[in-house]
Amino acid sequence: MDSAAVASAPPAANSAFNTETVLWVKHWTDRLFSFAITRPASFRFRSGEFVMIGLPGLDGAKPVLRAYSIASPHFAEELEFLSIKVEDGPLTSRLQHIKPGDQVLMGKKPTGTLVLDALKPGKRLFLISTGTGLAPFLSVARDPDAFERFGQVIVTHTVRDVKELAYRDLFTAEIHDDPLVGDQAKVQLVYYPTVTREAFERAGRITTRIESGDLFRDLGLEAGKFHPDEDRIMLCGSMAMIKDVAALLEAHGLVEGSNAEPGDFVLERAFVG
Numbered sequence: 001m002d003s004a005a006v007a008s009a010p011p012a013a014n015s016a017f018n019t020e021t022v023l024w025v026k027h028w029t030d031r032l033f034s035f036a037i038t039r040p041a042s043f044r045f046r047s048g049e050f051v052m053i054g055l056p057g058l059d060g061a062k063p064v065l066r067a068y069s070i071a072s073p074h075f076a077e078e079l080e081f082l083s084i085k086v087e088d089g090p091l092t093s094r095l096q097h098i099k100p101g102d103q104v105l106m107g108k109k110p111t112g113t114l115v116l117d118a119l120k121p122g123k124r125l126f127l128i129s130t131g132t133g134l135a136p137f138l139s140v141a142r143d144p145d146a147f148e149r150f151g152q153v154i155v156t157h158t159v160r161d162v163k164e165l166a167y168r169d170l171f172t173a174e175i176h177d178d179p180l181v182g183d184q185a186k187v188q189l190v191y192y193p194t195v196t197r198e199a200f201e202r203a204g205r206i207t208t209r210i211e212s213g214d215l216f217r218d219l220g221l222e223a224g225k226f227h228p229d230e231d232r233i234m235l236c237g238s239m240a241m242i243k244d245v246a247a248l249l250e251a252h253g254l255v256e257g258s259n260a261e262p263g264d265f266v267l268e269r270a271f272v273g
């Protein structure tokens with residue numbers, strides 16, 4: 001084979017990455033956007049898992065790849081992602097400019113702990129997120145399995161400014177018309193946004209609302225704290241939130257689970273830093 005043929009050859013079948021096509025892009029703010037890509041027929045994942053997403057390197061450099069939670073449920077025809085825009089970020093300084101028809105790289109091996117199988121059965125499922133940590137819960141909360149396993153599914157999303165409440169319309173209205181989970185969502189889903197730096201109907205960090213008991217009071221739960229026999233929790237977002245809430249959960253007697261050993265709560269940081 002001559003070198004020109006090598007240069008234009010598609011990625012080898014045994015490459016760790018698929019090349020996928022961007023289907024749509026939606027910009028929420030100057031720091032946040034969502035996009036969807038084609039789904040390879042052979043790609044399987046569990047709702048809540050993450051995968052490597054990237055772009056080819058510039059000037060022959062190695063591809064730039066980063067972990068991304070898949071925001072679509074496991075049966076979706078396209079794969080949706082919610083992304084930060086980091087001004088000088090090696091990946092997102094470029095990824096934020098993608099347009100429909102562009103190509104992105106996607107790893108072939110999804111993985112992660114924010115899956116229903118890593119939790120013991122329970123009465124309520126709390127999906128607690130900050131910022132882009134909402135992404136895996138967009139997947140879990142659109143999966144009928146979540147509503148079949150739990151009587152109530154509570155999605156909390158904490159952001160700095162109201163405009164960063166991406167997917168607010170989905171959780172307050174659109175999901176009720178979803179052909180698969182709409183009827184269950186109307187009855188079983190609670191959306192609980194909180195905002196830290198602007199006036200909002202619910203102000204403050206989720207950690208503070210757990211500590212003060214406000215979260216439970218707002219939900220009409222008399223115990224005022226998490227209950228190891230009833231509550232199951234997934235955490236995703238900033239390191240500080242995860243560390244603080246995990247400590248509270250342990251203080252309430254809940255035990256961290258994993259794929260190998262299901263427990264009362266599971267966690268995944270949405271970014272390093």
Ligand SMILES: Cc1cc2nc3c(=O)[nH]c(=O)nc-3n(C[C@H](O)[C@H](O)[C@H](O)COP(=O)(O)OP(=O)(O)OC[C@H]3O[C@@H](n4cnc5c(N)ncnc54)[C@H](O)[C@@H]3O)c2cc1C
Pocket residue numbers: 050066067068069070081082083084086088089090091092093131132135136268269270271272273
């Ligand atoms: C398991 C896992 C899942 C992830 N899922 C997502 C996801 O669904 N969506 C997403 O946008 N990112 C996600 N990330 C972060 C992602 O991998 C990249 O860090 C992000 O895309 C920025 O890449 P970058 O190369 O532009 O900058 P990087 O060099 O990776 O990051 C530069 C700095 O930007 C900040 N930063 C990075 N990511 C975020 C973020 N998401 N929110 C706030 N600040 C951030 C941090 O301070 C970081 O040090 C995930 C990370 C992990 C480990």
